[in-house]
Each structure stands twice: as C-alpha cells, then as structure tokens.
Amino acid sequence: MKKYTIKVNHKPYDVEAEPDVPLLWILRDYLGLKGTKFGCGIAACGACTIHLNNNPVRSCQLRISTIPAGAQITTIEGIGADAPHPVQEAWVELQVPQCGYCQSGQIMSAVALLARKPMPSDKDIDAALAGNLCRCGTYDRIRKAIHLAAGNPK
Amino acid sequence: MSLNDDNFLRTGRRDFIKRASLATLGLAIGIDSFSKIHNITPHNGTVDNFEINPFILIGLDNTITIVNPRNDMGQGTLHSVPAMIAEELEVSLAQIKIIQSDGQSKYGAQTSGNSSSIRRLWLPLRKAGAATKEMLIKAAARQWGVLESECYAREARVFRKGSDTSLTYGELAGAASKLEVPADPVLKHPADFSIIGKDIKRAEIPARTNGKAVYGIDIEVPGMVYASILHSPMIFGKIVTIEDSDTLKIPGVLRVIKCERKMIHRDAESVAVIATDWWAALKGRNALKVQWDNSNLTETLDTEDYFKKLCKGEGGRHQPP
Numbered sequence: 160m161k162k163y164t165i166k167v168n169h170k171p172y173d174v175e176a177e178p179d180v181p182l183l184w185i186l187r188d189y190l191g192l193k194g195t196k197f198g199c200g201i202a203a204c205g206a207c208t209i210h211l212n213n214n215p216v217r218s219c220q221l222r223i224s225t226i227p228a229g230a231q232i233t234t235i236e237g238i239g240a241d242a243p244h245p246v247q248e249a250w251v252e253l254q255v256p257q258c259g260y261c262q263s264g265q266i267m268s269a270v271a272l273l274a275r276k277p278m279p280s281d282k283d284i285d286a287a288l289a290g291n292l293c294r295c296g297t298y299d300r301i302r303k304a305i306h307l308a309a310g311n312p313k
Numbered sequence: 314m315s316l317n318d319d320n321f322l323r324t325g326r327r328d329f330i331k332r333a334s335l336a337t338l339g340l341a342i343g344i345d346s347f348s349k350i351h352n353i354t355p356h357n358g359t360v361d362n363f364e365i366n367p368f369i370l371i372g373l374d375n376t377i378t379i380v381n382p383r384n385d386m387g388q389g390t391l392h393s394v395p396a397m398i399a400e401e402l403e404v405s406l407a408q409i410k411i412i413q414s415d416g417q418s419k420y421g422a423q424t425s426g427n428s429s430s431i432r433r434l435w436l437p438l439r440k441a442g443a444a445t446k447e448m449l450i451k452a453a454a455r456q457w458g459v460l461e462s463e464c465y466a467r468e469a470r471v472f473r474k475g476s477d478t479s480l481t482y483g484e485l486a487g488a489a490s491k492l493e494v495p496a497d498p499v500l501k502h503p504a505d506f507s508i509i510g511k512d513i514k515r516a517e518i519p520a521r522t523n524g525k526a527v528y529g530i531d532i533e534v535p536g537m538v539y540a541s542i543l544h545s546p547m548i549f550g551k552i553v554t555i556e557d558s559d560t561l562k563i564p565g566v567l568r569v570i571k572c573e574r575k576m577i578h579r580d581a582e583s584v585a586v587i588a589t590d591w592w593a594a595l596k597g598r599n600a601l602k603v604q605w606d607n608s609n610l611t612e613t614l615d616t617e618d619y620f621k622k623l624c625k626g627e628g629g630r631h632q633p634p
C-alpha cells in the first residue's frame with residue numbers, strides 16, 4: 160500500500176492504495192464518488208470518462224501511481240455542481256438519457272469538446288464522442304444536445 | 314417468497330386496493346392476499362402520511378408520493394408507471410414525488426421483463442388511482458354535505474362545482490382513508506387523459522446527467538465485500554483443481570470459494586474471489602489457475618448448426634438463414 164494525494168473536483172483526498180489501482184476504482188470504491196461508471200474496464204466503452212487537467216481520459220486505464228502530482232481531476236460530480244452546466248441543461252431539454260448509464264461519460268466528453276471547440280460540427284462531435292458507447296442508442300439526441308448547448312453559452 | 318405477476322393481476326382485479334389508515338387503525342394493509350401471508354405490522358412513529366393504498370401516500374401537507382414497483386432499466390418505468398396512477402388520481406406529475414419500491418411484498422412482483430410493466434399494471438394501477446380519487450371526493454362531499462356528483466377532482470384538490478370552494482388531498486386524506494374502498498371505480502376515458510400519451514419530461518432525467526442516479530452497481534451496504542467470478546470457458550465444465558496461492562497473496566483478497574449452482578440444463582461450477590474491493594477481486598481472479606474438465610461436453614456447438622437444429626424442431630417456424 161502506498162499513500163497518494165489526489166485532487167478531485169478541487170478537493171484534495173488522501174488515499175492509501177496499491178499503485179496499480181485504476182482511478183475509476185479509487186473514485187468509486189475508495190472515495191465513494193459513484194457518478195463515474197464502470198462499463199468494460201478495457202478502454203472500450205467510455206463510461207468511465209473523467210477530465211485530467213481538462214482533457215477527457217478513461218479512468219479505468221489511469222493507474223493511481225501514474226497521476227501527475229497536482230493534477231486536476233474532474234468527475235461528473237464536479238460538472239454543474241452549483242448550477243447545471245449548459246450541457247446538462249441541453250441533456251434535460253432534449254431528454255437525452257434513456258437508462259443514463261453511459262451519460263456521465265458522454266457528458267464529460269461533450270464538456271471537454273465544447274471547451275476546446277465552442278461551435279463543433281457534426282463531424283467534430285462524432286469524432287470527439289466516438290469512444291463513448293451508448294447501449295440505449297441515444298447518439299442522435301446527444302448530437303442535437305451538444306449543438307443546443309453550443310448555441311446556449313452561459 | 315416469490316410472487317409472480319399473474320398472482321398480482323388476479324388479486325388486482327377484485328381487491329387490489331385495501332384501505333389502510335395509519336391514523337385510525339395504525340396499520341398499513343397491502344394487497345389482500347399478501348396481507349394474509351405477511352404479518353401486518355403496526356405503524357409506529359408520528360403519522361404524517363396516509364397510505365390509502367400501498368402505491369399512494371398522501372401527506373397532511375399535500376405532498377403526494379407515488380411508488381413505482383418496476384425497475385427502470387431505461388424503459389422509463391419511473392415515469393410511465395406512476396403516470397398511470399397520477400392520471401386517474403388527478404394529480405400532475407410535477408406535483409408528485411416518485412419513489413422506487415423497496416422490495417416489500419405489499420408491492421407485488423418488483424421486477425421488469427417481458428415488456429409487461431404497462432400491460433400488466435395498466436388496469437390495477439389506474440384503478441388504484443381512481444379508487445383513491447373517489448374516496449377523496451366522497452370525503453369532501455360529506456364534509457360539505459353535498460352529493461359526490463357535485464364535486465370533482467383536479468390537481469390534487471377536490472372542488473365543489475360552481476363555487477370556489479376546494480380542499481386539498483392532504484386535508485381530505487385522513488377522512489378518506491376511513492372510507493370503504495370502491496370495488497369498481499370509474500376510469501377516465503382515454504380522450505380525457507392529460508398525462509398518459511402526452512409528451513411530458515421525465516422527472517428523473519436531471520439525476521441521470523449529474524451522477525446522482527443510483528444504479529445497482531452503486532449500492533453499498535455496511536460490511537460489503539466484492540466478488541469476481543471465474544466461469545468455465547466451456548459449457549458443462551467441471552473444476553478439477555484450483556490453484557489459488559497467487560490469488561491469496563494479493564492485498565485485499567479475502568477468500569476463494571468454489572461455487573456450484575443448479576441450473577435448468579446443467580449444474581454450473583465456478584470459482585469466486587472475494588475481496589475488500591472490486592479491483593482486488595478482479596486481480597485475484599486473473600491470478601487463479603483452474604483446471605477444467607470438459608469431458609461432459611459430448612457435442613460441440615456451433616451457431617449455424619444449432620440454428621438448423623432448432624428450425625427442424627417441432628413447431629419450428631423459422632427458416633435457417
């Protein structure tokens with residue numbers, strides 16, 4: 160066991176864990192932040208997407224020991240914590256989720272995309288979210304909601 | 314105890330709703346046949362809710378809680394099932410709180426499957442809403458000394474026709490809960506529906522956009538441990554040896570257990586690694602060395618052959634692709 164300090168949603172956490180534990184399980188099982196979902200554990204689905212220094216990353220592939228000191232980790236709990244983020248508002252407006260299990264990951268990817276590209280094209284959206292699978296097949300609404308959020312800057 | 318949907322429906326037709334008045338009886342009575350097998354426990358604590366039937370709770374402050382007895386797996390039962398009650402009860406979805414049933418037998422079968430949630434609950438739940446509404450109307454009519462036909466319900470209130478007089482469901486729930494449950498409440502005509510079939514936003518959607526929605530995998534109970542299970546790579550496989558010394562060295566691994574499970578077509582054997590957290594359990598499973606005996610596998614299966622076989626079977630309707 161080793162000691163690590165990580166910063167999640169601007170809050171520092173001290174964790175004691177084996178070096179190979181993926182951030183996904185640190186978040187879920189150690190810190191109790193269950194909003195980030197486990198889908199596959201093998202980088203195939205995107206359900207576990209979080210931001211590492213504002214970049215979308217698959218937390219199931221990020222071992223705790225490899226997280227750079229001082230890195231800023233943002234999870235779904237950190238998006239719109241005070242007031243809903245425009246992406247979340249658009250998601251509600253267009254009733255994007257069906258079961259919702261993939262949506263934490265979808266939203267993390269969408270937020271990162273809009274931060275990088277405030278007016279994305281369909282192509283940009285498809286490319287940025289290609290790694291986020293939705294078993295319920297909500298892709299069409301996801302795309303529309305990203306456009307809606309883009310036209311709805313806060 | 315397992316209660317299937319048919320059971321639920323059968324009771325549903327006749328005496329689905331049983332009056333329960335926490336105020337007068339101090340009892341919560343569920344579906345009739347269930348209450349026979351289920352001990353009825355007195356309700357203790359302060360009463361601020363009237364459970365006129367198990368699916369509808371009306372608070373003195375007019376908060377209305379509707380219980381959804383079906384799992385929502387994305388098919389929308391958290392919305393559609395309460396909507397059937399709300400429609401007949403004459404409350405809008407914005408006025409109600411929807412909660413998930415908690416496994417108590419008074420809610421009947423609490424699984425989802427076979428596209429049955431709406432089909433099977435369509436009449437029972439609408440009747441539950443309609444009967445409750447009729448009781449509330451009757452309570453109001455008595456209070457005002459008028460005929461029930463001079464009253465109507467709208468938006469969680471009973472109104473007296475041709476006047477501004479009204480009472481909230483919360484104000485009426487106590488008196489209503491003492492009334493007989495109507496056996497055959499009048500259901501609304503579909504043309505009068507204001508919720509069913511209308512495009513109304515699902516109330517639980519925000520929780521599915523901010524990480525707050527709770528899924529099965531998110532549940533934690535005190536002292537919980539995690540397991541990861543290694544199955545035979547081939548059907549009918551039997552365990553010959555389990556080499557778990559590497560597994561047991563992994564920090565967090567608690568135990569390795571051989572599991573046997575009787576199943577319909579076969580007995581399945583598997584090995585479970587139990588650990589303090591799921592990652593340790595998975596690592597432990599990956600470190601297992603299990604030798605399988607596959608001699609029970611008398612024939613090999615391949616999809617195409619199997620399909621052909623099925624098509625040849627009695628009553629087979631499909632042609633091989």
Ligand code: FES
Binds near residue numbers: 198202203207
């Ligand atoms: S759980 Fe990380 S990509 Fe599927």
Ligand code: FES
Binds near residue numbers: 260262292294
């Ligand atoms: S909404 Fe169900 S998996 Fe995407």
